[in-house]
Amino acid sequence: MTTSTSKVLSLEEFLSLPETKPVQEYINGEIVSKPMPKGKHSRLQLKLCNSINEVAESNQVAYALPELRCSFGNRSIVPDIAVFKWSRIPFDASGEIPNDFLLPPDWVIEILSPEQRANRVTGNILYCLQHGCQLGWLIDPEDRSILVFFPNRQPVLLQGSELLPVLDDIDLELEVTQVFSWLKMT
16 A cells, blocks of 8 residues: 655545546545455455345345445545445435445445555444444455454454354355355366
């Protein structure tokens, strides 16, 4: 991750800038670039979004969106996966999903890339929890563990066949080993 320190911008000024690749986040007045996703990251992101949406979209419980910019408080972040309860999705007047999400997700999932700083990613998850998010996952493909965050509780490190918590009303049972088994495609 790199940080640009040329001029301090407000959140509104940052949001008026064109999107970049790699994507940039606005954290504590700084613009921070996220690393481009690589193979393992992309595979886990796709499989998780598909698994969540398969059980949650048809009955309008929730929806998982990859790489969605979420701007709230004094940050604009782009979680690897942002899951919103259906009742909180800010549909526009025509019933379509909007481009701008000015609220925190209900469940935030981050997949640690080798170039990322774990504390910075953890900081974004904690920020989401402080602003109403109900659940956070930090997935570490290197050591095959998932650190789970809840509001007002200590995080829990899950490994092996341990069952992962999901949002209420999402009928999904996933073990940590199942998530990492998706990395094998043969």
